[in-house]
Amino acid sequence: MKKIYTIFSILSVVVGFAQIPAGYYNTATGTGYTLKTQLKKIIDDVNDGIPSEHLAIDRTYAGLYVTYTTSDIDLYYENNGTMLDMYTENPTGPDNCEYTYGVNQDDGTGGTSECQKYNREHIIPQSVFSAATPMYSDAHFVVPSDKYVNAQRGDFPFGRTAAPTNTYSNGSRRGPNLNSGYSAGYSGTIFEPINEFKGDIARMILYFATRYEDNVASWSYPMFNGTSTQVFTNTHLEILKQWHLLDPVSQREIDRNNAIFARQNNRNPFIDHPEWVEVIWGPTLGTDSFEATANISIYPNPTSNNLINISSDVELNEIELISINGQIVQKISRPNSIQNVYRLENLPQGFYFVKLSSADNQTVTKKILVN
Template sequence: MKKNFTLLAFLLCSVIGLAQIPAGYYNTATGTGYTLKTQLKRIIDNNNDGLPSERISTDPGYAGLYVTYTTSDIDLYYENNGTMLDMYTENPTGPDNCEFTYGTNQDDGTLGTAECQRYNREHIIPQSVFSSATPMYSDAHFVVPSDKYVNAQRGNFPFGRVNVATNTYSNGSKKGNNLNSGYSAGYSTTVFEPINEFKGDIARMFFYFATRYEDQVASWPYDMFNGTSNQVFDNTFLNILITWHLNDPVSQREIDRNNAIYARQNNRNPFIDNSGYVCQIYPTQCATLSTNSFEFENTISIYPNPAVNNEVTISSETELKSIVLYNINGQIIQEIKNPTRVDNSYKVNNLSSGFYLVQMASENAIATKKLIVN
């Protein structure tokens, strides 16, 4: 199968470096498809599966999550000031509206009626799905620190693509009915959408969950699940998660978080260590999504390139739903939603000098191209 990944994913992955994976940790992950998923489950679970280099996952407990967070979720990447890193309020391109200090703003049962008052523990897969049972309840690979108010606002809603937002939060996360078209077609009720910076992070948490708890997940009802232990996800949400995974590649922050949690739980998220596992497990879905994006990319041009007078024109035969400019570090520099289209063209101006990756999304595909502004 030919895999077509975005240029952004390639460039960022090339400078991330390797995670601190123990020698031989994935030696038994030799299969493909759902066989590979089961092999990964045996590596990261809490059973003695008789592997040559067996490591048994441990459970530091629900209270222990707050201890884990002091090494796994510190902001050393954006403000770089040692505060709590919360995916629901973190602003990657400017000052945060909320700044939480561990031990100071922790949830004590009060407040949480607005953003920035308290932080608590957010189950990316809602705890009601698995009846708050352990070890899921306290698994830091998918239980993250978050603003208490936004956590409650997200509630048990699935993750998806918001069509028209009914609620928008300080960093741009939002809630509203799912966009029932393109790669998110098939679901039309309320979803929660994180910002682009963290969509891949959340997708890889879901793939971890589907793998780590493969032997139980078929019995857990949730809109994002399909009641099986192999595919696990409903087709709509599988397409959403794969797209987010491919378009928001593994970051240094995720690598560091994975290492910190391994030190506490003795297991790892395989999809951070090797992002290619996703398409090895779900090759058909990856091929379909990649083909759409490849064909879409061939219909787009950006000119002049290098830009003249800090402005470029994007020509696209297909209507664009968004245009996002990233710098070489993967930070969003400019984001235009529902851009104005004139004669199949879009203008992007006020560009500062530099090298950019321009990500353009239609209803059902995403393309990324290079841009130089002198």
């Protein structure tokens, strides 16, 4: 599961963020799509005349396996140094599949069921960009994966399903997109990762849209709308923004970003600065059915006395307080309420997201301001 950050672990996160080179984001000063273009110039392989510019390096498709030995090692769940695969990793118990780099690597055979071979998964399918470089070998969105589940995902876009036709060992699944709530507007077949990695995948896709801004309008894919600005259809943009909020940046992502930077010389800005997702693409709609059914309200908001009240007609199973940088500041499981009102006290000043979860895993995220 995502780690709960105490004041001490927050300090360790700051140390992780400190690996961003001095001045790396100095030219990221705009808002909206202007900021996205500024970030594209920072992370691409073109000399844009930016002070202290770092040009991205293509380490080749074969070189991905070298990158993975530092970027995708399980030091977070089993913590045993095996390959970390988002499609088979079980964050709450033993994994069904365990891979060691250099062993059972895809050699053109096997892959007829889980746990036989591992290979490289393009989160945005390589068919979208005709397997052209540097996209083909960009480790920020090309990840190690079980070969079988990779093939099962195929070229399907990401989404959420209430009626899966296929479910895999860690709970990832494939099926028709749930055409309601925040995923309303698309009914085709989708692939849904488990909750633990939805934010990871969303931030990889948002990186792709930014890094390849000059090309993406010419590529056809169900998640894309044919523009270089918004890039995504309204439905898929809302899915990505919701997943970005519901699954905040983890230490694993920070470490992965640093490891890829050491090899590839560019970074995923939405891991370093999660708040930029909203600055560029706007806030989430927050229209999922749970919010209406639970009749949720948060007050006072803004608050000036370091506390908020949360009113909900549905019993809450978990409350998470998330910083603007995407870090979990406080997590309360099975919180106590008085007449359906929950209280958070001693809140430090700042802007936060409050994620509320019910017993049946429905969630809603609200914004609060503590003056």
